[in-house]
Amino acid sequence: MSEAITHSVTAPVARPELLASLDPLLREWLPRQRWFAGKGRPVTGFTLVAATELLPPSATSALYHLLVQAHQPDSPASGAVAHPGDCYQLLIGMREALPPRLAPALIGHLEEGPLAGRTVYEALHDPRAADVLLEALRTGARIGELRFGRDRRQEIRGDLVPRVMTAEQSNSSVVYGDTFILKLLRRIVPGINPDLELPLVLSREDCPRVPAPTAWMLADLADEDYVLGVLQPFLQGAADGWELALAELAKGEDFSGEARALGRATAEVHTALGRALPTLTVGHSQLELIVGGMTERLEAAAQAVPALRPYAPGLRSAFEALADLAREGHTWTAQRIHGDLHLGQCLRSPSGEWSVIDFEGEPSKPLAERRMPQPAVRDIAGMLRSFDYAAHSAKTPVPGWAEACRAAYCSGYAEVSGRDPRTEPVLLRAYETDKAVYEVLYEARHRPDWLPVPLTAVRRLAADAGTP
CATH class of the missing domain: 3.30.200 (Phosphorylase Kinase; domain 1)
Structure with a gap:
């Protein structure tokens, strides 16, 4: 394995004709992938950012690592101008014929170019390709x-x-x-x-x-x-927090003990990040920018989702109340946070310990924004909204389930951090409102059947005088 890795080169696959031969196949295949971000807009072309042979091409097979930039129009409208879009990482395998076990990984068949006649497939499903990656990681290649x-x-x-x-x-x-x-x-x-x-x-x-x-x-x-x-x-035997919550709901079981433990785990992560990386004091000028962003997102969402418009004034008051506190001289601490915290980003081991994973943040946001220090309450608001989602996903509603989880989570957080998020209701309400507005827009665009879930929270937050 390592001999093949050290032999690999990049020059032969960097030729434009390789991408040209893959182009028609990728235009059809890429938009169908769950991780493709540009859904709803056609792919009009590609630029090859990098190409690497992970295994030298033989008479029967080849393995390439590609970074390709997908070009898409600015909008689905006819005649829109195409522009360089997102860059995607692809692991491409080529064989004369696919064995049955790799049939679901099929991308298509090359009709022209230097490797015409080969069958192209998503090589991540090929154990041989996965072995190549592990060997490279093991040897520091x-x-x-x-x-x-x-x-x-x-x-x-x-x-x-x-x-x-x-x-x-x-x-x-x-x-x-x-x-x-x-x-x-x-x-x-x-x-x-x-x-x-x-x-x-x-x-x-x-x-x-x-x-x-x-x-x-x-x-x-x-x-x-x-x-x-x-x-x-790999946390063997660990349970996904979302699936675990739904399972407990289905049995009508109390989840507040797990929620309290999750609050403690969140606070441990925040405390360690605050200790290791620089923190900032958020005052009036910084809060103006934060509140301005929240307000802009609300206005855009209300424009796109008519069902949100009746609640916009009440939701806007959550942001205005936060701005008022800043004008009075209140300050808050900003630090590095998870950035996209919810039940699905947490795993409970068989021993009962919770772990937090997936620190990428919201992939749709620019990387610089994801790396900015922010009030830790943003993560907390995300988890509180996740309890709401779980409660509304239950086939048989359990009265008071989300409320109990929310209270227990905040209590657990306070036990470790010394700061209960509920003691700053204006800050917490503003961030939870911002999250609910994001959810309304997301569900309206991608999962209309789920729209009632964030709208229920929107009604509560719009009527809230400041107490979560």
């Missing part, structure tokens, strides 16, 4: 523009059997022998990705709530690093 780093204190065996996870949406993951999980970021941007940055920071702080990165995969392009993937310990 450099393959063309790809660099693989690792924590030498953690052992990586090379004989772990890979399997692809099927549940993710914005990225892809491979589990190796119930020992490690490799998360491959699909939409690639230059710079330091918090999905690697923050777990590394937390590992140095000995925070047990976040699995420490074992190895990582980068691309070095134009003197700038792109984070491509992170290998971390």
Whole structure:
């Protein structure tokens, strides 16, 4: 395996004719992938950002790592001008014919170009390709523009059997022998990705709530690093917080004990991040920008979703109340946070301990914004909204379930941090309102059947005089 890696080169696949031959296949296949961000707009072309041979082409097969920029029009309207769009990470395999086990990974058949006649497929589903990635991570290889780093204190065996996870949406993951999980970021941007940055920071702080990165995969392009993937310990037997909450709801069981433990885990993560990385004091001028952004998002959502408009004045009052406090001289602390915290980002081990995962933040936001210090209450608001979502997802409603979870979560957070989020109701209401507005817009666009869930919260928040 390692011999094949050191032999790999980049020059032969960088030829324009390779991308030209893949172009018609990728135009059809890429928009169908769950992690493709540009849905609703056709792909009009591609630019090859980087191409690397992970295995030298043979008479029967080839394996390529590609970074391609997808061009899409500004809007679905006819005649819109195309522009460079998102950059995607692809692992492309080519064979003369696919074995039956790889049939679901089919992309198409090459009709022209240097490899005409080959069958193209998503190679992440091929154990051989997954083995190549693990070996590169294990040896700290450099393959063309790809660099693989690792924590030498953690052992990586090379004989772990890979399997692809099927549940993710914005990225892809491979589990190796119930020992490690490799998360491959699909939409690639230059710079330091918090999905690697923050777990590394937390590992140095000995925070047990976040699995420490074992190895990582980068691309070095134009003197700038792109984070491509992170290998971390796989929490065998761990239960997804969302699925666990729904299971308890289905049985009519109380979840407040788990919610309290989740609050404690969140506070441990926040405390470690606040200790390790710089914090900022948020005063009047900074709050003006934050409130301005919240108000703009509300106005845009109300314009797009008519059902939101009757509640807009009440929701706006949540932001105005926060601005009033800032004008009176109140200040808050901003620090690095998770950025997209909800039940699905938390795992409970068989021993009952909670872990927090997926520090990428909201992928739709610019990387610089995701790395900015923010009030920790933003994470808290996200989790409180997640309890609401779980409660409304139950087939048989359990009265008071979400309220009990919300209270227990805040109490658990206070036990570790010394600060109960409920003691700052204006700040908490503003961030929860901002999150609910985002949810309304998201559900209206992608899952209209779910729209009543955030609208229920919107009605409550619009009528709220300041007490969550």
